[in-house]
Amino acid sequence: MNNPEDDSEARSATEEVQLLFVRHENSIRAFVRALQPSLPDADDVMQETFLTVSRKAATFEPGTNFAAWACGIARLKVLENFRQKKRGNVLSEAAISALAEDAPSPQLLSEIQDALEACLGKLTPKIRDLLWRRYSRRQSSDEMAEAAGMTSTAVRVALSKARVALRDCINSQLQRVR
């Protein structure tokens, strides 16, 4: 059995990329979640990406762009996941590849995250509660509807409007900065 705690040298390289992964996890996860909107699938892809990053630790060149390297691996894992699941109602493989090619840089994602923090504060308490239930508690529309005293359709519409409002707010914030 491979015992990483008994192999200090290998562990050091592995630990190094794991720490980098942890450090850049927000950007990597945002990249994955955008290409793989389903939460369970995104979790699977993140886990697979982490495993591969760990296994390939020795091939990462320190000082180069770790996030770009990890996102390259994540992109392949998204495509692998896509091929395994073979669902009909998802984006085509060509579309996912095209999106991956045009993905925002980690730096831009970081700027978006900064702007998002400010924009979330502008939402109403009720909408923030819905977002919290959807993205933190991972509740379904039905569960959210029951908790918030709304219909499922109203919940979906509210979430959709919230995302658009956040997108517009973020664009406005980024334009102001530039």
Add this chain to the structure above:
Amino acid sequence: MTDNINNGELDALIDACLDGRLSDAEAERLSQWIEESSEARERYWELASVHGLIEQSMQSASVKAATGEEMARPPKAEGLFRWPRINAVAAGMIFGILSASLGWAYAIPLVNQTRRESTEIVFEDFEDPEMKLLGRFPTSANRWFGRILSVPGKDGITTVSGTRVGQFNTWPKTKLAYARYLIDLDEHPKPAEEHVRTVEVEASFFTSNPQEPSVFQIRLGAFSQEPEAVRPIWNDHETLFETVLQHVGRNYITEPGEQTGWHKLRAAIEIPTGTRSVVISLGAGNDEPGATTSEHFVDAVRVQLVDSFEQQD
């Protein structure tokens, strides 16, 4: 050739895609637009970035809502990233339970009030000078294992609790030294069916040389196995990732010259159904290769079982 892209329809399709509500025909239409139009790809990323990033903001916010306290904000990283978001784990698992670095300025309003019942199940301040830590990973529940010794507070180190602290012993070839503890949930009352149980861990860390960047780490793992069966799983990465039910973690990296006192770090893990054992792993070490002059300490480790439930007001 793609023509007549209607932005309203495109946004609606992207939104449905992000929510998993696309029909087959809609998926085909959206795919075609994305494949053929850079504008469509740009609009996709604008909405998808919100979708991808908001989750982490919300999860961080939920921790604040639960604890009523701000999460510590790590120092700014050098290089490309302005914020080193140090979330989740140094291994495996369900990511993004905590975010260490989000500086958000709002509180999550709860329509229904979330009530918490907390029970402190471990408090360790390393006061026993005879404390002997065996092995690197626990082979049984309810005692600490790892590379840590009980030492008296000395010049420059004011203890957080009592007169002694735990000192990490880093081997030359290892980046971090660890102290670990196993909780056997069978020894504690089970939560009511509608309750969400979490284990919350708080520990204070200290570095003797604040001029060198240090890593302070808390990792938590939930396993269905009994405590005695967890060690071989933890020590084998592939088995670990296939077996662990939930695995979260939190790193804090000090900024040279800024971490001059104790730093309190917190992490919480939601306990999935079927969990028998919970691993608590505390780690500390230097963040840069070749940094050898720092000693690292831990004190006042507090572990709480927290049962949360919603209560209509």
